[in-house]
Amino acid sequence: MCGRRVLMSGIFGLGVILLLSPAAHAENEEPKKTDGPTPSVQAEEPRSVVGRADLAPKFSLHGFTDATFLAEDISPPVGEEETEAGFFLGEFDLYMVSHLARRLSFLGEVVFEFEDDGETRSDVERVFLKYSQSDLLWASIGRRHTPLGYWNETYHHGFLLQPTVQRPTVLSFEDKGGVLPVHSVGLDVGGRFFRRAWSLDYRGGIYNGRGETREVVQAFGDANTNKARLLKVSLQRERKNHLEFGLMGYGDVIPPDPGVAERDGDIKEKIYGFHIVYDRPQIKFLGEYYFIRHENDPTDTTYEHRGYYAIAIWQPWKLKPYAGYDVLDLEEGDPYYVGVLPYQERFLVGLRFDPQPFLAIKLELRHDDRFEQPETEVNALAIQVAYTF
Numbered sequence: 001m002c003g004r005r006v007l008m009s010g011i012f013g014l015g016v017i018l019l020l021s022p023a024a025h026a027e028n029e030e031p032k033k034t035d036g037p038t039p040s041v042q043a044e045e046p047r048s049v050v051g052r053a054d055l056a057p058k059f060s061l062h063g064f065t066d067a068t069f070l071a072e073d074i075s076p077p078v079g080e081e082e083t084e085a086g087f088f089l090g091e092f093d094l095y096m097v098s099h100l101a102r103r104l105s106f107l108g109e110v111v112f113e114f115e116d117d118g119e120t121r122s123d124v125e126r127v128f129l130k131y132s133q134s135d136l137l138w139a140s141i142g143r144r145h146t147p148l149g150y151w152n153e154t155y156h157h158g159f160l161l162q163p164t165v166q167r168p169t170v171l172s173f174e175d176k177g178g179v180l181p182v183h184s185v186g187l188d189v190g191g192r193f194f195r196r197a198w199s200l201d202y203r204g205g206i207y208n209g210r211g212e213t214r215e216v217v218q219a220f221g222d223a224n225t226n227k228a229r230l231l232k233v234s235l236q237r238e239r240k241n242h243l244e245f246g247l248m249g250y251g252d253v254i255p256p257d258p259g260v261a262e263r264d265g266d267i268k269e270k271i272y273g274f275h276i277v278y279d280r281p282q283i284k285f286l287g288e289y290y291f292i293r294h295e296n297d298p299t300d301t302t303y304e305h306r307g308y309y310a311i312a313i314w315q316p317w318k319l320k321p322y323a324g325y326d327v328l329d330l331e332e333g334d335p336y337y338v339g340v341l342p343y344q345e346r347f348l349v350g351l352r353f354d355p356q357p358f359l360a361i362k363l364e365l366r367h368d369d370r371f372e373q374p375e376t377e378v379n380a381l382a383i384q385v386a387y388t389f
Helices: 002-020 022-028
Strands: 058-078 081-089 092-099 104-114 120-134 137-145 183-193 198-208 227-238 242-254 267-279 283-296 301-314 319-329 343-356 359-370 376-388
Touching: 120 183, 183 227
Parallel strands: none
Antiparallel strands: 058 081, 058 092, 058 376, 092 104, 104 120, 120 137, 137 183, 183 198, 198 227, 227 242, 242 267, 267 283, 283 301, 301 319, 319 343, 343 359, 359 376
């Protein structure tokens, strides 16, 4: 009994000391409210918090969604109707960040999608832990958007963020018919040198490779021992006008898929690309180009594919007219791209209106040429309301 009393007295005393400790009060104190501006929803991830000694884990949650009215005139008609029109609910995107420690942060993004059959499907699109040593070096591990170029690291899943109604065809998500590894699971490192008028950004990554089919993002191991590798460098000028050039290279070995003809062996994949961005107060131009090379071991055949886009935006007021050109050109016969149209070309013009910082209304006209059998032309009108909450 005496020993038990001594033990209980010790626990009670330790609790009193902790409660009276200033450190304990600091850890349990509610975060102070400020009247400062709301953080930009366009930030990809929490900024570095190096140097803040009083930081405790702080969690924030935002969301994105959109609704679109789409009317398409299809020639030749598909079925009995040559015109299709209707309302479409976009992704319901929950975006969360948390500062865990002075140099440690977390980002997560969960998307709920509405399927054609009326069901709802959820996907964890991004989830990673990031350590920021300094501006020169940071590292993250988890699932994130592959740093292919500019668009994939800037606009993500919230359609409010991007200037157009849809993503460029070459950068479509894997489950939407995309041809690039838009998501990756693995380790990323990066940083920025100089930080003067001109700066140099670098990115490197080692990831699980692509799956047997292009829709698969391997989050639970890798189907072979080969890891995907990526390197990207970007030269940026940060003055009143923003100018950026970037080059990237990606390599992987795609595992066999015995259920598909000519897929009983590996496919060696190499992707090269570059991007250019020019952004000034009244006008913005962005463009990217990708070259994909597949070497199919079973047939000793090489396939070469290309995809690119260019968009110009005039942005003097809340009304922002824009125009764009978008191409995906695939060499026919590649067994990894079965089901993807070999050539797709799009012209588009639009008008974006931002009545509030977190609301955008887009009106877009576009003309698609789809080189299939038979060759199809599609003229479309899209009206999209996109917002964050």
